[in-house]
Amino acid sequence: MSIDQFKYSRIPPEAEAVRGEVRAFLADALKDNPAIRRANSWMGFDAEFSRKLGARGWIGMALPKRYGGGDASPFARYVVIEELLAAGAPVSAHWFADRQSGPQILHYGTDVQREKHLPAICRGEQFFCIGMSEPNSGSDLASIKTRARREGDKWVVNGQKVWTTNAHRSHYMIALVRTGENSSRNQGLSQFIIDLSLPGITIRPIKDLTGSEHFNEVFFDELVLDADALIGTEGQGWAQVTAELAFERSGPERFLSSIALIHTLIDAVGCKPDALQAKEIGRLMARLLTLRHMSLAVTSQLAAGQNPAWEASVVKDFGAVFEQEISELAQLLCDISPKIEGGSDHAQVLAYLTQMAPSFSLRGGTREILRGIIARGLGMR
Amino acid sequence: MREIFDSTIERLFLDLVTPQAVMSCEGGVWPEAMWDAIEESGFTLALAPESAGGAGAAWADVCGIVRLAGRFSLPLPLPEAMLANWLLGVSGLQGCGGRLTIGAQGTLRFENGTVSGEAIDVPWGSEVDFIVAVIAGDEPRVVLLSTYGVQKIHGANIAGEPRDTLVFNEVVPLATELLPLGLYDDVLRLGGAMLRSAQIAGALECGLALTTTYAGERVQFGKPIASFQAIQHQVSVLAEHTAASAIAAEAAFAESSNERLAEFFSMAAKICSSEAAGIGAGIAHAVHGAIGFTHEHALHLTTRRLWAWRSEFGSLTEWSKKLGYAACSGGAKEFWPAITSGQLHNLKGVPA
Ligand SMILES: Cc1cc2nc3c(=O)[nH]c(=O)nc-3n(C[C@H](O)[C@H](O)[C@H](O)COP(=O)(O)OP(=O)(O)OC[C@H]3O[C@@H](n4cnc5c(N)ncnc54)[C@H](O)[C@@H]3O)c2cc1C
Numbered sequence: 001m002s003i004d005q006f007k008y009s010r011i012p013p014e015a016e017a018v019r020g021e022v023r024a025f026l027a028d029a030l031k032d033n034p035a036i037r038r039a040n041s042w043m044g045f046d047a048e049f050s051r052k053l054g055a056r057g058w059i060g061m062a063l064p065k066r067y068g069g070g071d072a073s074p075f076a077r078y079v080v081i082e083e084l085l086a087a088g089a090p091v092s093a094h095w096f097a098d099r100q101s102g103p104q105i106l107h108y109g110t111d112v113q114r115e116k117h118l119p120a121i122c123r124g125e126q127f128f129c130i131g132m133s134e135p136n137s138g139s140d141l142a143s144i145k146t147r148a149r150r151e152g153d154k155w156v157v158n159g160q161k162v163w164t165t166n167a168h169r170s171h172y173m174i175a176l177v178r179t180g181e182n183s184s185r186n187q188g189l190s191q192f193i194i195d196l197s198l199p200g201i202t203i204r205p206i207k208d209l210t211g212s213e214h215f216n217e218v219f220f221d222e223l224v225l226d227a228d229a230l231i232g233t234e235g236q237g238w239a240q241v242t243a244e245l246a247f248e249r250s251g252p253e254r255f256l257s258s259i260a261l262i263h264t265l266i267d268a269v270g271c272k273p274d275a276l277q278a279k280e281i282g283r284l285m286a287r288l289l290t291l292r293h294m295s296l297a298v299t300s301q302l303a304a305g306q307n308p309a310w311e312a313s314v315v316k317d318f319g320a321v322f323e324q325e326i327s328e329l330a331q332l333l334c335d336i337s338p339k340i341e342g343g344s345d346h347a348q349v350l351a352y353l354t355q356m357a358p359s360f361s362l363r364g365g366t367r368e369i370l371r372g373i374i375a376r377g378l379g380m381r
Numbered sequence: 382m383r384e385i386f387d388s389t390i391e392r393l394f395l396d397l398v399t400p401q402a403v404m405s406c407e408g409g410v411w412p413e414a415m416w417d418a419i420e421e422s423g424f425t426l427a428l429a430p431e432s433a434g435g436a437g438a439a440w441a442d443v444c445g446i447v448r449l450a451g452r453f454s455l456p457l458p459l460p461e462a463m464l465a466n467w468l469l470g471v472s473g474l475q476g477c478g479g480r481l482t483i484g485a486q487g488t489l490r491f492e493n494g495t496v497s498g499e500a501i502d503v504p505w506g507s508e509v510d511f512i513v514a515v516i517a518g519d520e521p522r523v524v525l526l527s528t529y530g531v532q533k534i535h536g537a538n539i540a541g542e543p544r545d546t547l548v549f550n551e552v553v554p555l556a557t558e559l560l561p562l563g564l565y566d567d568v569l570r571l572g573g574a575m576l577r578s579a580q581i582a583g584a585l586e587c588g589l590a591l592t593t594t595y596a597g598e599r600v601q602f603g604k605p606i607a608s609f610q611a612i613q614h615q616v617s618v619l620a621e622h623t624a625a626s627a628i629a630a631e632a633a634f635a636e637s638s639n640e641r642l643a644e645f646f647s648m649a650a651k652i653c654s655s656e657a658a659g660i661g662a663g664i665a666h667a668v669h670g671a672i673g674f675t676h677e678h679a680l681h682l683t684t685r686r687l688w689a690w691r692s693e694f695g696s697l698t699e700w701s702k703k704l705g706y707a708a709c710s711g712g713a714k715e716f717w718p719a720i721t722s723g724q725l726h727n728l729k730g731v732p733a
Contacts, residue, residue: 282705286652375613
């Protein structure tokens, strides 16, 4: 891998053009949202808000028009999602569908699957979750045990997923499961689109450390799926998942998770920062600008049909370090104690993001796993 | 243009700018043949308009050249000469051939048509024939000065690159013009910061290449040290900072026009690369073990430049404070729009 694959890419003017409209819409739609709600943008689930975005054509924008998308460039989509995140809009409901399930279904799905899911995704009416992790398979995803066996023209699924964000309020899960007889590791894996309303599925929310319920354990007990629940090619699940991860790892959500805290920090510091405050805020700003260049470089590779898995890992790891540093710096720069009740906007956002920060280098692949991928790209493994 | 520039310079550097050659320049030896080859190639004048005797290239075309100068530890002020000629050109003056550098710092005054005062930390100041400087004041002006007969006090940065003081006493400039509107009297400092960010990116690329190669060759406990996860993860961090520095520098060059430098992008590039320099040099040395700590091994050509360049033309702290003051004076509302537009207001008139 070469550093030169990070090519500086400007957002083309026609993609940039949508920014003003998105900003105006958000200024109005979010005007009553307090800072603390803006801080949990990516975790903020608001089905009605998602439908409003769908009505504006801002979900599944890059999907083809005939499936309800906008045929927009990946850059136009980028503009929309970075504005949503920067403003702290509640995007969780449709996020996974927009980011990865939609493109996945377009790429690997049959026409029937595309018709069934893509228009509804674009309207902001079908929500997806990602079923990869299992109790004994986190980083070592290739060790998953959930299994689907063929029975006639049906598939029967048994096993368990865990940490599945939004499973309790999504319509579908794209799950990675084992289909090969006696298969091991990354052989014999397949992906299924699972309708979460079917019998044989139990979903139990797991409280996270803040006490909120975002992720879940999901049990499959003799779950019966039609043949057309399989997406892509039987046995090709590993390759499909790997391609999906490039979408999952390079977007602006990989470095904007703490932007609400930058905002409250700047307001808390005021217009006359001391030297240390000015220095650290300036340094964060420089890093953010640069991370955005890197992320846009990956977007242009995705737009060109490449699979920038290595570059995406660089963005995610570098971005996670940045996101995690912000709550530490906020603590260092101001004598304001974090508060989960009472306190200023800044105190509340600081409390929330201090607690969320550890997850930034876990979800979507841990720091150690990403650095392993980067090292492999450098020829060290 | 970019590809031709890059490949021409790379061939030239591969030929002439060997570690041996670089090492023998330490302490201020001017490599005559190397300079002549570079001058003949015309690159010192690349950024001057054609009407001023240059090639009329854009900043975006030359980022690769400056990165290569960093990668090869070029012991000559080629980047400085390019910036000097850009400034002469944009000020309506003829480009200047010959040994040329910039004086971005000092106490120069312009009185009755002559220049007096000191230019300090001038790269290769004792070796060049000409320097370009900006004289601050109500009407900041660009001056091209001959160094002939001027008092020269030798200094050197950590890498042994000459950083000299020149003392001017009522010297009549060879050419002078008021600084054009839209440029400020710190333009050479800002331009210097942009150059160093690209040189640091190039040096990190070199450090990364040396480090991955060495880790693949060095065997301990019966296997190459590259197979140890602790080593892999450190080198990954080096690669991340290299990528960040490179794209930040590319962005600064790409967004700079022939009329003005991209201020926010250049500052950001220098901030990111200055941070990367220390981290990157540390990792490269850690992985190289004792051999990398020797004078004989070429690693120090790169790492000592990283340590030098990060503090030249404004450190991480200096530029970060500037950005931070501007960000805070705009308030939270202006923060994100500044990132997406690349325009940060209030950069002027804040304490340094
Ligand atoms: C908020 C949140 C939301 C999530 N949402 C989803 C979701 O929607 N869908 C989904 O499928 N999953 C989800 N996950 C799960 C996530 O993908 C896993 O947490 C992650 O892959 C790590 O797995 P693990 O937690 O089992 O940790 P482990 O894999 O057990 O890792 C524990 C530690 O060991 C380290 N480690 C493991 N293997 C190695 C190795 N080979 N070398 C060095 N170190 C190693 C890890 O880096 C980590 O530091 C979510 C997680 C979080 C925190």
